[in-house]
Amino acid sequence: MNRPKEIFMMTFPLILLLGVLSCLYLESCSAKKEIQLIDSEPYPIEIPKGFPDIKIPEGNELTKARVALGKKLFFDPILSVDSSLSCGSCHLQKNAFTDLRTTSIGVEGRVGPRNTPSLVNVAFNPYFFFEGGSPSLEAQSLGPIETFHEMDFNAALLTKRLAADEHYQKMAQEAYGMEMKLFVIVSALASFERTLISANSPYDRAINGDSSAMTPAQWRGKELFFSDHTNCASCHPAPLFTNFSIENIGLEKEYQDKGRYRVTLKNEDIGKFKTPGLRNIGLTAPYMHDGSLESLDMVIEHFNVGGLGHKNQHPLIRPLDLSDHQKKDLIAFLHALTDQDVLLKPEWAP
Ligand code: HEC
Ligand code: HEC
Incomplete structure (x- = not known):
């Protein structure tokens, strides 16, 4: 047997005891040092009046260091296999964190099947993706990293790549008191996303007392x-303009993308998609899970005719018989949900 190792094993309990004692008396134990590395200054977050609370998993409380690391990761193309695309390449601040494409385009120009949703107010979502198949922002972020038509990378290789970067290692220590690992990557990304809260639209100002903030048409x-x-408002109630229910609105007669069915494999779930929030909807054309409706006029027309009549279609999707004036007024109101701050906040810029 290896002598030094044997000696070490015999003296290990003693070393441990000395360590604990020096901890107690000299306050210099390594555990304590590690804790001192964590920058735990909270990130101030204000939940707008009337909004629900946001759920934050234990161990990922919002701190400035975590949000800073998450932001750096969000805008860093190092997350994609060929270092060409960041989260921010598809979720652009100037478009309320969408990309204005019909469906997204990933690495090597791969066209994805779905329209990129806004990430504004994403902290309030109870589940993620159009079929609601992901339970938390932490779990969600692995999706785009590993999806073939998005970043097409791999969690283990990404962790290795980031761990080799001194700056990231330092930020991981500051934010989570540990070395760069998958937990750190997904937790920090979720932390940054939770800060994308918006509630300063003409609608908000109008219902909070400034009636001139909205036009008569609005x-x-x-x-x-x-x-x-x-x-x-049955499906799109204030303040988030969604109840998050997963519904079929008769967008297609035959759904190529079967939506919720992909999670449950139940026929009654074919063509059901998560109801999107409508804040900043004026900035995020085209619309629907497949980007098939190019404008708000087309969306209103879709609801006005009562959908295409799929067998799973929700009973509230039925002909509305709106006049041209009423259609215009509805669209004007949807534009009142635009918060210009979203486009300007330096905290959210790359
Ligand atoms: C290639 C473009 C693209 C990239 C890159 C991308 N996304 Fe997305 N993102 C999408 C699309 C498309 C969806 C909708 C996917 C679905 O529902 O199946 C989406 C959905 C999401 C959702 C769910 C929103 C909701 O309301 O359910 C979140 C959160 C999100 N992305 C965050 C990220 C993060 C974090 C990254 C980087 C790690 C990222 N995205 C990278 C295109 C992209
Ligand atoms: C039965 C629930 C329900 C009702 C009622 C409803 N919606 Fe929706 N709405 C949805 C769902 C679900 C989607 C997403 C469907 C998809 O992606 O295939 C959606 C999508 C939208 C979108 C596009 C959002 C985006 O980001 O792409 C807009 C705009 C919209 N609805 C406005 C309205 C308006 C205006 C009305 C009333 C005329 C209305 N909705 C009535 C459930 C509903």
Whole structure:
């Protein structure tokens, strides 16, 4: 047997005891040192009036260091296999964190099957992806990294790549008191995304007392939106303009992308997709899971005719018989949900 190792094994308990004692008396134990490396200054976050609380998993409380690391990762193309695409290449601040494409384009120009959703107010979502198949922002972020038509990379290789970078290692220590690993990557990305909160649209200012913040057409559109005539607000209630229910709105007669069915394999779930929030909707054309409706006019027309009549279609999707004026008012109201701050906040810029 190897002598030095044997000696070490025999003296190990003693070394440990000395360590604990020096910890107690000299306050210099390594565990303590590691904790001192963590920068735990909280990231101040304000939940807008009337919004629900956000759920943050234990161990990933929002701190400035975590958000800073998450932001750096979000805008770093190092996350994709060929270092060509970052999260921010598809989720662009100037488009309210969408890409204005029909469906997304990943590494090597690979066209994906779905339209890129906005990440604004994503902290309030109870589940993620159009079929609601991912339970948390932490779990979600591995999706784009590993998906063939998005970043097409691999968690283990990405961790290795980032661990080789001194700056990332330092930030990981500061943010989580540990070396760069997958937990750090997904937790930090989720932390940054949770800060993307928006509630300063003309609609918000109007309902908080400044009635001149919305035009007369927008006020009329608001009435219609919240009425039993359109029932828009049954699925898109304030303040987030979604109840997150997963519904079939008769967008297609035969769904290529079967939506919720992909998770449950139940026929009654074919063509069901998560109801999107409508804040900043004026900035995020084209619309729907497949980007098939190019404009808000087309969306309103879709609801006005009552969908294409799929067998799983929700009963509230039925002909509305809206006049041209009413359609215009509804669209005007949807534009009142745009918060220009989203496009300007330096904290959210690359
Ligand atoms: C190639 C473009 C592309 C890239 C790169 C990309 N995304 Fe996405 N993102 C999408 C598309 C498309 C969807 C919708 C996917 C679906 O529902 O199947 C999406 C969905 C999401 C969602 C779910 C939103 C919701 O409301 O359910 C989050 C969160 C998200 N992306 C965050 C990220 C993060 C974090 C990264 C980087 C690690 C990233 N995305 C990289 C295109 C992209
Ligand atoms: C039965 C629930 C339901 C009702 C009622 C409803 N919607 Fe929706 N809405 C949805 C779902 C689900 C989607 C996403 C469908 C998809 O991607 O295939 C959606 C998508 C949208 C979109 C596109 C969002 C995006 O980001 O692509 C807009 C805009 C919209 N609805 C506005 C309205 C308006 C205006 C009304 C009333 C005239 C209305 N909705 C009524 C459930 C509903």
